[in-house]
Amino acid sequence: MRWLVGASLRLPYLVIAAAAVLLGVALQMLPRAQVDVFPEFAPPLVEIQTECPGLTSQQVEALVTVPLEGALGGLPWLATLRSKSVPGLSSVVLLFRRDADPLRARQLAQERLAAVAPQLPQVARAPQMLPPLSSTSRIMKIGLTSKRLSLVQLSTLVRWTLRPRLMAVPGVANIAVWGQRDRELQVRVDPDELRAAGVSLDQVIAAATDAVAPQPGGFIDTPNQRLGVAHRAAITSAAKLGRVRVGSTNGAPRTIASVAAVKDGHPPLIGEGVINGQLGLLLIVEKQPWANTLQVTRGVERALQALAPALRGVTVDPAIFRPATFIERAISNLTSALLVGCVLVVVVLALFLWQWRTALISTIAIPLSLVGAVLVLTAFGQTINTMVVAGLAIALGEVVDDAIIDVENIVRRLQLERLAPAPRSPLAVVFSASLEVRSAIVYATLIVVLTLAPVLMLKGLSGAFFRPLALSYVLAVLASMLVAMTITPVLALLLLGRDRAPRETPRESPLARALRRRYEAWLPRLVDKPRAVIAGAVLLALLAVGTLPLLGESFLPEFKEHDFLMHWVAKPSTSLPEMRRITLRASKELGAVPGVRSFGAHIGRALAADEVVGIDFAELWISIAEDADYARTLQRVRAIVEGTPGLHRDVLTYLRERVKEVLTGTSAAIVVRLYGDELAVLRREAQRVRAAIASVQGVSDLHVEPQVLIPQIEIEPRLDLLAAFGFTPGALRRTVTTLVQGLKVGEIYQAQKVFNVVVRGKARVRASLSALANVRLDAPSGGQVRLRDIASVRIVAAPNAIKREGASRRIDIACNVAGRDLGAVTRDIAHNLRALRFPRGYHAELIGEHRARQQARSQLLWMVALSLLGVVLLLQAAFRRWRPALLLLSVLPAALAGGVIAVLVGGGATLSLGALVGFVTVLGIAARNGIMLVSHYQHLEDEEGMTFGVPLIVRGAVERLAPILMTALTTALALVPLVVSGDKPGHEIEHPMAIVILGGLLSSLAMNLLLLPLLYYRFGRHAVDSSAEPAADTSPINH
């Protein structure tokens, strides 16, 4: 370290050039940094979706999900295998270990998928691996509505024009379209009418298939040329398809149109979009993990603008959800706060030091430290997100502190040197002055880093969130330490060392002089009455510790995003028209709230999208205008949402929602997870397990996970009757499926667009259970027979969605523990479980989630204890004596007391993440000033030979007064804009931190200026007195 300072001073211009290069590189790199809202908090995951139109959740599970799980299980790095089967869709999610390489994991998953895909039954479409998405994947929602175009026309425009263009924007991973109605030609049949016409369903299917089947034409060779032959597609519209022959009556051709309705239509909807009070299409843009949110957003917006001429008659609302706005605002709010803070710092420096050059040095040193930290972060591939920026902002206090302490000491030493009879060279003075504060800077920095070390060790989700913050903080502080030992001395040498004009008296600012005189008068009086001060300090510390339990906790701050989402989940089995009705009502009511700018909702799901749900699930998204009263608007929105009964609903920001989705798992203390195949058996066995556990003493809140059942129409053919009528089970299924769901028979092509042709039953066939049961089918053996006569058609209970974990169905029996040790209860439960006999294929497991969490927590506590030990060792290393180290350690809680009180008064009585880091900052500042003061006392006593007593205490304290006040004041002022501007977007973390630091600064000032001198006077002397002989012996070693 000594070498570093010396080397820098010897090569001043090299250091400055290096700094300039650093700044230049930073200017080049920063605009290209990956800016994102939040760090990647989800572990690498791969999702595989398989569309199975028309299948129920049970069929999806049995036919698709289970084979996929079987193939994908046991992949390297696989941590959890989850799956969800909903009507018409299977989703298998592979969660990998956090350290896994997402792309390699995808590759391995893809290999397995390629092997299993051909073995899936025909009813399933090809499994699709979703593109890699970032954890906050959605970056934009675009609502499309039109008064002139039908929704089918709008869908055609989106599918063939808009979406391909937007997908081409770099960084866009996927665009899911809710409410998309792909145009298709439908041949709608009624079995009764077909019979009347003497045409069978198979004939209609065959005729439609034949009409649209493409065929190559071949070519002919003339003597000179080869001429290709092409079949021009005859069927281009519903009317033309209607003219195709399907059979004949007495030799006269019968057309399809004469036996069925041939219409333009769309397939049964799996989802729906509601935009600003009307039906429309909702496009959700999803981002690749490595893309820059701002750039992708702007790219999409540019593409939309370029496409505007092609979208005449279409109303485009691109701002239903736009997190980029939040990033832009957060960054601009933060930069302006930082700028104002920096200006104030310069003003304070000028006032105290009465020299513009010193101010200049600090203003160069501060940004250099921050930029250095950012460069290191980007070099390690970290995205620049809210957490990182917050870390930097929080580090500002320390960085300012580093810059000032050094400069102030150099200035003071230079001034003293000029008064000396034989002034040393400026280089020597700057060198020794820098080394003098070196220990304070280094040790205080190390203490801060040690305090934050447990945060760096956090695992899981909280780790993913807080590590970037702690990392950027630590990096900024380390960079600032480096700057304080290289650039600052060099600049001081160049700017201040040349000022050789001899002066009669050291130049001192009027402000500093006035404060110094007052303090000089006060301190001796206090030293006389130590008990009152100590009692006051202890009281304060106790008060602070006592208040801690009163404070609420809210770790992740409520980010003031202007986009909200509301889950809007109706009773499972609710129909699409009903969802549409209730969502449109909500849209109109929410849209009428002043301040709500736009509304977009998606019901159900879209193809290859991030929602694996049924049609009863909707999400409402609103965006609040920037100038609206945030709190009041939100309150009214909440009132409306909460006042709508009969739906599961909540108001969240997107981040909260994502976090909740990543965090699955129960919060109960003990979970017994029962695995098995049959849901009914699982439920029955779960009740047995419940009964077995209920007797254990200390178990409370015992409950079996409820499973949602929905009515489902089940058609079970009666085989003997089928045979009598000449049906095969397959033929019956095909017929019913064609009538209910539709059967794709081919495609038509129009100007590069492809539209399906389907045969489907008329609406009246599907109108009700009785309509379906009474459908008359043509029996192959002649005549007609009602469906209910050859099959039982009934409603049965079916699971709404089947979730599996670890490739097995499961049911959880959960309980909490009250009045008894968790371990003992767990042991008893395990014992009771062992006594249970389960049917073959079923077993129960005691999930140790709670224990794992406890282990993690105790591990963290150990980390904290270790870091505390490290702090003590560091203090001892700084002073090379135990007593002052412990002395300083004992006064630190008193320094933090102000912060606690500030939280209570101004921070909403909530301990947030920012507040915690604020405490760490206060700790750092207090420790640094304490180290400086104590080491200055040691310096006076050992180097300058002052005897221990009140004069030594007073002189040491008075000489440290200016730097202590200065650092306190500059730090405070740098944070003032953050406090004054209030809880604005972008300040969610910094605002509570600023409050804590402001409060903590007051108490740490009192601690450093009043309590520490006094305690040092009392206990420092005791140290000398009680161990006079050993102290005398060791003192030479210390020098």
Add this chain to the structure above:
Amino acid sequence: MSGAKPTRALAVLALLLACAGLWHAASAKPATVKPSTDARINRIELSAEAIKRLGVALAAVKREPVPRTVRLAGQVISRPGSAAVISAPVPGTVVAAKAAPPLPGTSIRRGQTLLRLRPLVAPGRSLLVEARRAVAQASAQHERASKAAARAKQLLEDGAGDQAGVERALEQLRVARAARDAARRALAQLRRDPLHSDTSLPIRAPQDGVVLRLNVAAGQVVSAGQLLLEITNLQRLWVRVPVYVGLLAQLDAGAAAVITPLGGRKWIEANRAAVPPVPSADGTTAELTYVVGVSKHLVPGARVMVQLALQRGARPVLVVPWTAVFHDALGSAWVYVAVGARAFERRRVEVAAVVGSRAVLERGPPPGARVVTRGVMQLYGAELGVGK
């Protein structure tokens, strides 16, 4: 000792940090839903605001007849006796009238010339002899008449005859002259163009109707008695519907049937014809007959859907809007009945059938009870929990 306090503070700090991993799912209970204080279950009470927000709508349970129908296939036939068959009276060649012969389906009026027939006559001596004989006969008659006229005039001049006798004689003379001239003209025509000696024979429509079948084309030679065309009276057509014998007893005999042409949307009401059901050969079905009026879409031979009313549709039954009914997971059907201003009770119903937008109930709340027709699923969710 002195290290204890910071330890505690830092421990608390660390604990709080550790808690960051735990999330407290805020379970805010909506204030708008009151759990039922009533002892009865299946009851839900909402605030007035919530009712308005959900757009809850009510409708009364009614007891009214609901037409119950069965859709069967039928065929349009022409009414027996309404068809007229026109055959060639003489052998000849079909000649187009003004235009081509009318195509099947063309409407025609009584007396309208449908086509013309040029009789085929073999030109021969006999015809010429006959013509000469006719001329000779007419000449002889003329001669006799002129002599009789001269004698009558003489008698009048002599005072023996009367004026009336003269006039009678002159009249006979004129007739005889005309007959002689005609016979001479016919003979002249026969000599000049023996084949087209006569104009063609018009075939006229005997009644209003529609051409059902056209068997000849212009230029075709037909023999005497050959079927030329068939026309039918379209004022009335019949629709024949084969019905399973077992179904016959359930049909409402007096009710009108609704006829829909295949592939069409138009429907026509038809009454039973005064014809008894015609049983099929094997006796399993019987054909019912309905009478329909003239229509562009209904032509004999066309296949149609026939919707027949069932007897039970005439009886008043318990009816609620289909929108009021929902099923639970076990298949039971329920409705919500309004009890009091803001309270609703879930009641079991049994749906017999769904007819259009109405559900016919076997069992359900009494007529006059008000059931919820909009917002049913929300009430259900509010009562039992959504259970995401």
